[in-house]
Amino acid sequence: MYLSYRLRALAAGAALMAGAALAQAQQALPNVVILATGGTIAGAGASAANSATYAAAKVPVDKLIAGLPELSKVATVRGEQVFQIASESFTNDNLLTLAKRVSALAKQADVDGIVVTHGTDTLEETAYFLNLTVHTAKPIVVVGSMRPGTALSADGALNLYDAVNVAASKDASGKGVLVTMNDEIQSGRDVAKAINIKTEAFKSQWGPLGMIVEGKSYWFRAPVKKHTMQSEFDIDQITTLPAVDIAYGYGNVPAAQYEAIGKGKAALVHAGTGNGSVADRAVPALQKLRSDGVQIIRSSRVNTGGFVLRNAEQPDDKYDWVVAHDLNPQKARILAMVALTKTRDTKELQRIFWEY
Numbered sequence: 001m002y003l004s005y006r007l008r009a010l011a012a013g014a015a016l017m018a019g020a021a022l023a024q025a026q027q028a029l030p031n032v033v034i035l036a037t038g039g040t041i042a043g044a045g046a047s048a049a050n051s052a053t054y055a056a057a058k059v060p061v062d063k064l065i066a067g068l069p070e071l072s073k074v075a076t077v078r079g080e081q082v083f084q085i086a087s088e089s090f091t092n093d094n095l096l097t098l099a100k101r102v103s104a105l106a107k108q109a110d111v112d113g114i115v116v117t118h119g120t121d122t123l124e125e126t127a128y129f130l131n132l133t134v135h136t137a138k139p140i141v142v143v144g145s146m147r148p149g150t151a152l153s154a155d156g157a158l159n160l161y162d163a164v165n166v167a168a169s170k171d172a173s174g175k176g177v178l179v180t181m182n183d184e185i186q187s188g189r190d191v192a193k194a195i196n197i198k199t200e201a202f203k204s205q206w207g208p209l210g211m212i213v214e215g216k217s218y219w220f221r222a223p224v225k226k227h228t229m230q231s232e233f234d235i236d237q238i239t240t241l242p243a244v245d246i247a248y249g250y251g252n253v254p255a256a257q258y259e260a261i262g263k264g265k266a267a268l269v270h271a272g273t274g275n276g277s278v279a280d281r282a283v284p285a286l287q288k289l290r291s292d293g294v295q296i297i298r299s300s301r302v303n304t305g306g307f308v309l310r311n312a313e314q315p316d317d318k319y320d321w322v323v324a325h326d327l328n329p330q331k332a333r334i335l336a337m338v339a340l341t342k343t344r345d346t347k348e349l350q351r352i353f354w355e356y
C-alpha cells in the first residue's frame with residue numbers, strides 16, 4: 001500500500017518537473033508572429049492531384065499553424081490574419097497596411113521575428129517594399145508556396161517551417177527582409193518569381209544568401225545594398241504612395257501606349273527589351289512625359305537578369321532619365337514609389353537606385 005503511494009507520488013513529481021521543464025523550455029523559445037495575407041500557401045484544391053488548379057487564400061492562419069505541430073519546438077508562434085487575398089490583387093493600400101503592422105510588431109519587446117505568408121505572384125514586390133521601409137534588425141521572412149496544402153508534395157508546410165526557423169534565429173538578424181522558398185534563403189531585394197509552375201520558382205541573378213536544411217540555416221552571403229535599419233525611408237512616415245506605372249517594351253510597340261499609361265503619373269517605369277532599350281518611335285513619347293514632370297525609369301524586361309547602365313542604350317543624362325540598375329520593372333516601381341515620397345530630383349533618384 002505504502003509502496004504504491006510512494007510510486008504515485010514519485011510519478012506525480014516527475015510529471016510536474018517535466019511540465020515545468022517544458023514550460024521553461026517553451027519560455028526560452030523565441031516569439032515569432034505569423035502575419036497571413038492569403039495566397040497559395042493558404043490555398044485548397046478539390047483533390048490531391050490538383051497541384052495547379054485550386055483556390056488561393058482559403059485556409060486561415062490558425063489552421064496553417066495547427067497543421068505544423070513541429071513549430072512548437074522552434075518558437076512560440078502566434079498568428080494574425082491581415083488579409084485573405086491572392087497576391088495578384090494586392091494594392092498600394094495593402095502594402096502600407098501590412099508594412100505598418102510589421103513595423104509595429106517589430107517594435108514590441110515580446111516579438112523576436114516576423115513571418116509574412118503571401119501569394120507568390122507579387123511576393124517579390126512586398127518583400128522589397130518591407131526591405132526598404134521597415135526599420136528593424138529583427139528577422140522578417142516572407143514565404144509562399146507554389147502548391148496548395150491539399151496537393152501531393154505540397155511545398156507550403158516546409159517553406160513555412162523554414163520561415164519560422166529563420167525568423168527565430170539570431171543569425172538572420174540584420175540581413176534585410178528574407179524569403180524562404182524551396183530550401184533556399186533569398187534576399188527580399190534580389191529574389192523574383194522566375195518560373196510560374198515549379199516549386200523552384202524563386203531565383204535571383206546574384207544567387208541565394210543561404211540554405212535551410214532540417215531547420216538549420218547555412219549562410220554564404222549577406223546583402224550589401226541599403227535596407228531596413230540603414231534605409232532613409234520609414235513606413236511610419238509614409239501615408240500614401242505616388243502613382244508609378246509600368247509600360248512594357250516589345251516589337252511593334254505603339255508609341256501611344258506610353259502617353260496612355262504615363263500621363264499624370266509621378267513616374268513611368270519602362271520595361272525595356274535587352275539592356276533597357278527603347279524603340280526609336282517611343283523616345284519622343286517618353287521625352288514628352290518627362291517634360292510634363294513624369295520621371296522616366298529605364299528597366300529591363302529580361303527575366304531575373306537585368307542590368308541597365310546609364311547612357312548606354314539611351315542618353316539618360318541628356319534626357320534627364322533614371323536607370324533601374326539590376327532591378328526588374330516591378331521592383332523598380334516599388335523603389336520609385338518609395339523614393340518619390342522623399343524627392344522628385346533626378347540625380348537624387350538615381351543615387352537611390354544605385355544604393356538600394
Ligand code: DAS
Binds near residue numbers: 041144
Ligand atoms: N494567385 C497566386 C498568389 O496569390 C497564388 C500563389 O502562387 O500564391 O500570388
